Amino acid sequence: MLMMIMFLLSSLILSTSVIESVLVLILNMFLLILLNWDFTHTSISLFWSVDFFSYNLIMLSVWIIIMSLLVSLSEYSWNNKNWFNIINLFLLMFLILSFIFKDYLLFYIFFEASLIPILMIIIGWGYQPERLMAGIYMLFYTVFGSLPLLGLVLFYMGSTGQGSMNIYVSLIGYNTWVEIMVMGAFLVKFPMYMLHIWLPKAHVEAPVSGSMILAGILLKLGGYGLIRFLPMIVKFHSFKMKFMILSIALMGGIFVGLLCLRQMDMKLLIAYSSVCHMAGCISVLMILGELGFKGCLFMMVAHGLCSSGLFYLVDIIYKRSSTRSLFMNKGLLNILPNLSFWWFMFxxxxxxxxxxxxxxxxxxxxxxxxxxxxxxxxILAMITFLTGAYNIYLYSLSQHNNYLFSKNVIKGCSFLNYYILFNHLVPLNIMILSISSFY
Known part of the structure; x- marks a missing residue:
């Protein structure tokens, strides 16, 4: 109910055109249905259904989009803000539809359609001329990775006469290439190590709202797609394929953790840390265990809130010092002691x-x-150690030491800054109190 109230308040503040008002009305109808949904009856119709996984990711999407809309209050001019709000509302609609559709083809359509709004955000509101190249990297990596999946879905629907995710036919699974086509589309978007080249470029060139949405929601589409499509592969217990992907993911987590320890750009460090966190999610999905599936879902929700808050913290510093360099932003504890608490908690x-x-x-x-x-x-011990190491590295290098007073004096934070950070941190810490209800 709190989420619904927040969305209504933000929509009243931000909706200034007829298109926005119509979109807000449609999204409110979706949320009213979802917030009162009984999970003992998961099927809405032949094409729509809501279960434990889709419900949590829809709520995460709504929450992050609300934070993105609140960020736009102070980031953009009035005219740009109108277009930005419309794009965000379209993105939220695509995300909700991709999470509730249980037809393979319809899921694929909205899965790919969600790339268009984030591409428009990167190109339209990015900071540097390289944003066009970053958008092209993201588009080509994700689209070419998922094109074989489209052919597979059409073949599956043509052979079986149906495409519901709730009905599994033992048709596919005898070919290793089928497994690669299914997983490739989602491992690129997750992303897995060696398929992650587009992610740091997209994060660095995207505005703060784009980075929040990209890390908070769009990366989770890859995990959700794997959860939904893995049952298509009846003979997925092929040890060689499972062991290969699991090994690449875990070793990639070590390599990316080491790479984080040499980054001087705060935004780039947080972007690479997303790859390190998602390595564990990819690994447990390959095992196909119930505990791993639920742990992966909780990690996607937690990482969505945490990484979105960290990107917003970096933007607060960038707006005041005009740089994201750890060398130039050291000693922030002396200038912004209140913000240091938020850095520590996130x-x-x-x-x-x-x-x-x-x-x-x-x-x-x-x-x-x-x-x-x-x-x-x-391997897991090494990944855990590196995760702690680069987080301590980021905190100690940015908060301690002496601040360079040769730059302009940094102004304090506004109430809106603390409010957005508060709404990222509180769900992250109180959701564990209701963890017993998940079982």
Missing amino acids: LLANLAGPPTLNLFSEICMLLNLVSWSKFNIP
């Missing part, structure tokens, strides 16, 4: 400290991976 959540939802999701994933193979223990 980085604590990012390294899975208590009492955040990140901790519970990490425990679920570690238990699943260790129970599958004891040989994962050294």
Whole structure:
């Protein structure tokens, strides 16, 4: 109900055109249905249904879009803000439809349609001329990765006469290439190591709202797609394919963790840390365990809130110092002591400290991976150590030491800044209190 009230208040403030008003009305209808939904009856119709996974990701999408709309209050001029709000509302509509449709083809259509609004945000509101190249990287990586999936979905629907995710036919699974086509489309968007080249470029060139949406929601579409499409592959218990993807994901988490320790751009460091966190999600999905699936969902929700808040923190500093360099922004504790508390809390959540939802999701994933193979223990220990190391590195280098007073004096934060940070941090810490209801 709190989310519904926030969305209504933000829509009243931000909707200034007929198109926005119509979109807000439609989205309010969706939310009224979802907030009162009974999970004992998951099927709405032949094409629509809402279950535990889709419900949580829809609520995450609404929450992050609300934060993005609030950011636009102080970021953009009135004319640009109108267009920005319309694009955000269209993006939210595409996301909700992609999460509630249980038809493979309709899911694919809205899965790909969600790329268009974020591409418009990067190109239209990016900071540097390189934003066009970053948008092209993102578009070509994700579209070419998912084109084989379109052919597979059409073949599946033509062979079986239906495309519902709730009805599985033992038609596909005898070919290794089928497994690659299914997983490739989603591993690019997750993204997995070696398929992540587009992500740092998109984050660096995107505005703060684009980075919040990209890390908070769009990366989670890859995990949701894997959860929905893995049952298509009846013979997915092929050890070679599962072991190869799991090994690349886990070793990639180590390599990206080491890469984070040499970054001087705060935004780039947080972007690479997303790849490191998603490595665990990819690994547990390959095992196909119930505990891993739920741990992956909790990690996606927790990471969406945490990374979105961290990107907003970086933007607060960037707006005041005109740089994201850790070398130029050291000693922020002397200038903005109140903001240092938020840095500490979000980085604590990012390294899975208590009492955040990140901790519970990490425990679920570690238990699943260790129970599958004891040989994962050294790799997981290294990833955990590196996760703590680069978060401590980011905090100590940015908050401690002496501030460079040769720059302009940094002004304080507004109430809106703290309000947006508060609405990222509170759900991240209180959701673990209701964790018993998930089981």
